[in-house]
Amino acid sequence: MSRAPKSKGVQAPPAPPPEREGTRARAAKEPRRRRRNTGEFEERIGHRFKDPALLEQALTHVSALARVRQRGGSSYQRLEFLGDRNFPRADEGELSRRLADLVRKEACADVGRTIGLGEAIRLGASESNAGGRDRTAILADVCEALIGAVYVDGGYEAAAAMIGRLWEERMRSPVRPLRDAKTILQEWAQGRGLPTPAYREVERKGPDHSPEFRITVELPGRSPAEGVGRSKRAAEQAAAAAMLSQEGVKADRRDG
Numbered sequence: 001m002s003r004a005p006k007s008k009g010v011q012a013p014p015a016p017p018p019e020r021e022g023t024r025a026r027a028a029k030e031p032r033r034r035r036r037n038t039g040e041f042e043e044r045i046g047h048r049f050k051d052p053a054l055l056e057q058a059l060t061h062v063s064a065l066a067r068v069r070q071r072g073g074s075s076y077q078r079l080e081f082l083g084d085r086n087f088p089r090a091d092e093g094e095l096s097r098r099l100a101d102l103v104r105k106e107a108c109a110d111v112g113r114t115i116g117l118g119e120a121i122r123l124g125a126s127e128s129n130a131g132g133r134d135r136t137a138i139l140a141d142v143c144e145a146l147i148g149a150v151y152v153d154g155g156y157e158a159a160a161a162m163i164g165r166l167w168e169e170r171m172r173s174p175v176r177p178l179r180d181a182k183t184i185l186q187e188w189a190q191g192r193g194l195p196t197p198a199y200r201e202v203e204r205k206g207p208d209h210s211p212e213f214r215i216t217v218e219l220p221g222r223s224p225a226e227g228v229g230r231s232k233r234a235a236e237q238a239a240a241a242a243m244l245s246q247e248g249v250k251a252d253r254r255d256g
Contacts, residue, residue: 038056038120041120042055046162046165047153058079058146060122061122061123061138061142063126064122064127079144079145079146079148105136105234106136107167107170108140109139111143118133118134121139137231181238182236184249185197185249194219194220194221197218197240197243199239201232202214211230214235215235215238222243225240225243
């Protein structure tokens with residue numbers, strides 16, 4: 001009696017290559033790790049984010065985008081724009097100057113330093129090595145982005161509450177007199193029948209995310225004076241201060 005041929009069973013598909021040990025575990029822990037790392041910072045600013053991605057975006061500098069984009073991230077620039085629009089505004093007189101003092105880059109950077117913002121910013125290696133964590137322009141921009149992030153995450157009241165907490169001391173007593181070098185120079189020129197000082201950009205250098213400006217200021221019958229700064233405003237103030245010094249005008253106010 002002949003034996004029936006053995007039936008060839010359907011072979012199972014080959015098993016996928018084994019996943020590296022710990023990959024899923026690390027992925028699961030990553031959000032918790034980021035939350036632990038930012039928790040202390042959230043306590044300092046007085047707002048706990050419902051959407052941690054907003055905080056991560058607010059703290060990400062453009063120099064870090066090469067590695068952030070691999071995870072679909074983006075920098076703080078859009079949030080900075082939104083945060084700037086959430087600052088209060090005024091139209092005239094001392095109130096306008098007082099508010100201008102509160103929202104100037106130097107004031108925002110000072111607030112950033114008080115909350116340890118520099119330590120929390122995500123920078124590219126070159127920017128970090130160049131001292132970017134304490135650079136006034138970066139701290140100010142990220143501070144504005146932080147306000148924008150809180151606004152998106154918690155609404156106007158949350159953003160206003162954070163501004164109130166972080167700016168309260170400055171609201172009560174401005175850290176600098178209300179007139180800056182440009183204002184003093186303009187008043188000095190007008191008092192002598194001179195036209196408004198003319199400012200002109202002489203040079204711009206450095207990367208787009210961290211430029212340096214050189215600006216000259218001119219008045220008829222006076223030698224021009226130059227100033228350098230990380231923004232046009234700062235360079236103009238430096239130029240005005242240089243001309244005041246050149247003309248022997250005492251300006252013991254901190255310019256900005």
